[in-house]
Amino acid sequence: MTASRSARERVRAELTKEITDIARRQLATEGAGGLSLRAVAREMGMVSSAIYRYFPSRDDLLTTLIIDSYNALGEAVERADAAAPQEDHTARWLAACHAVRDWAVAHPHEYALVYGSPVPGYQAPQDTVAARVRDVTVLGRIASDAWRAGALRTPAEEVPQELEEGVEGFRELMPGVPDGVIWRAVTAWTALYGWVSFEVFGQFNHSFVDRRGAFDHAMRRMAETIGLAQ
Amino acid sequence: MTASRSARERVRAELTKEITDIARRQLATEGAGGLSLRAVAREMGMVSSAIYRYFPSRDDLLTTLIIDSYNALGEAVERADAAAPQEDHTARWLAACHAVRDWAVAHPHEYALVYGSPVPGYQAPQDTVAARVRDVTVLGRIASDAWRAGALRTPAEEVPQELEEGVEGFRELMPGVPDGVIWRAVTAWTALYGWVSFEVFGQFNHSFVDRRGAFDHAMRRMAETIGLAQ
């Protein structure tokens, strides 16, 4: 009976969740800098020091929110990929792109937390690595699948010899795929997040009336660039 | 004689510069969030309230630093472009790219200020627009020059009709250039800053031993993508 360890542990779990929920709301409205433990406590009718029973520091609360954000983004991308027809790699790529963009536009502050400038003085603990790679894992899988299915045109030119050893981290994500394809995937990856960051961070203000359409067009052209059939 | 209005105005100008210098140093070490008026005052041997004689608020000091950063980046890009052979558009593009990256790597916090997540609660005043577009103006000019010189391969496919009106802001930067080329320039622009942001913000940690070489290769391939001759 897990309910036996209830009473205390259950209310503790509930309060922890309430803290993170309120903190996430504050994050959405004020941004990472405006996240205040005292404000969270105030909203809960608690005294500020009580929060420290649940999170040893502000950074720890922030870490939780970061991991949650990684997971939310990763899950959105995973779902979008899974919903697209398995064999249509271009559709999967576009679905993943739009999942990233939609989530980022809907949660700009959380997106800034994970793909924006690093929070000063904050060092991401090791716990985040598992959640951090969920989105890029999906992108790597799409590229791998496309390559294995022969849906990727072979890159025209080779990757310089001296750069081969640099892509170790990415090779794990796309095993058995030639370096030229890995490079194209990395390029697409940076182009995707470069575009989304520009849009979310306001670099596209005063241009692009149809932001979604522009993004769609850019990502379609990017698919073409990396060798995906249209 | 401008020296007549000296005494006060001169010491005021000097103190203002000293404040921004110390603030910039703090920015470089602590980041935007760690910029503290009191710390600046302390380092100057002043009392904190005296700073407000020179900058009405922390945001105003930050605005000055942002404008300075825009100008420093823009100037670096302008110089790099000017140093490259006028007719070699690929060389100019690569020089501009490396100028952006070199400056960003050397001044990560200042780069974060202008191309990272927006500072929460901070609204960029109108004064920044002049400095903000210096770098992208150079990129636009390279693309325009390349187009006019016939060094850009014509885009294979057309820009969808419904997206044409969205690129107004960019058309000013590249007058007389067809929309397909503008699109390619915008794509290259986002790819450039997407890559630099990934590198500066730590997304490339644990991959890419030779960061500069990887960046160079990526930007060369991007030049190829937008139709520049190799």
Added chain:
DNA sequence: GCTCGTCAAGAGCAGTGCTCTCGATTTTTT
């Protein structure tokens, strides 16, 4: 029933941005 661990509360410390007032000094005006 008693002990032990957990918890909320409160006071307090050091720091922040910012405002206001008060003399002193410098500049401008008369």
Added chain:
DNA sequence: AAAAAATCGAGAGCACTGCTCTTGACGAGC
């Protein structure tokens, strides 16, 4: 040259932050 005005640094103070420590109440296990 004297008076008026503008400018400046200093200080006190307000409201806020993260965080620590102590105190007293409550509930779970022996």
